[in-house]
Amino acid sequence: MARWISLINLRGVYTSPPLPIPINCDGAMTKITWESDAPKNTQVIIQTRVSFDGGYHWTEWRNCVNGGQIPEINEDTGLYGASIVYRVLMQSKAYEHKPVFKSVTFYFEPVLVFDNKGDLPCRPEIWITKKGNGDFSIVNLTHNNEEFKFNNLIDGETVFVDNENQDIETSLAVTYRYKDFNDNFLSFPVGKNVLRVHGIADIKFRYQFKLLQ
Incomplete structure (x- = not known):
């Protein structure tokens, strides 16, 4: 239950304590959603700010859009020991009209970003060491959700x-993985490629950008 620290001239403010962001990654897809009731002549505004150094420095307060991306965090914002704070601003034009704030939810999905700085598509070498049995795939979110996928990999297999x-x-003896592959080899177009990974594995890329002379 929120505790309002001020209620003056039909305005209320609640500020949360710092909340550690529970992932460590090079970037993430994010979303913020909240539930509130804002009758006629009332308003509920959610703002956030972020610290990337354990709470020593904070970004400015930014207004959020319900269902939108969390301000200051995008697919290539490093999240290592980061924290977030939110505050709720509520106001009404009359005492008989009361806004209600119910809950807020933050969504974080780690992603990889491959920035092809060459002049031609990059087709890297990749090593995949599976953790646990199951499928593994890489989906290129910025290029038609193209998917590179293997089915039925074995724990410890590379x-x-x-x-x-x-x-x-x-690395498995007498095993061929072509039949378990969707035949869509990785090809990263020029520019930023945002990649969603499904399945648990250690992965390593080796590549060289191609430049036109």
Whole structure:
């Protein structure tokens, strides 16, 4: 239950304590949603600010959009020991009209960002070491949700893919992974590629940008 620290001239403010962001990653897709009732002649505004250094420094307060991205955090904002604070601003034009704030939810999904700084598409080599049995995929969110996917990988198995030459190798003996692959080799267009990873694995890329002379 929120405790309002002031209620003067039909305005109220609640500020949360610092909330640690529970992921450590190079960037994330984010969303903020909240539930409130704002009858006629009332208003509920949610603002956030973020610290990236354990609470020593904070960004300015930013207004949020319900269902929108959390301000100051995007797909290439490093989140290592970051914290967030939110505050609720409520106001009414008359005492008989009372806004109500119910709850707020923050959503964070870690992503990888591959910035192709060359002049041509980049087709990297990739090593995938699976953690636990199951599927693994990489979805390119910025390019038609193209998916690179393997099914039925084994815990501890390492799969090597040479995307340029369309070659696949596995650390398992007498095993061929072509039949478990969706035949969509990785090809990163020029510019920023935001990647969503499904499945738990250690992954390593090796690549070289291609430049036109």
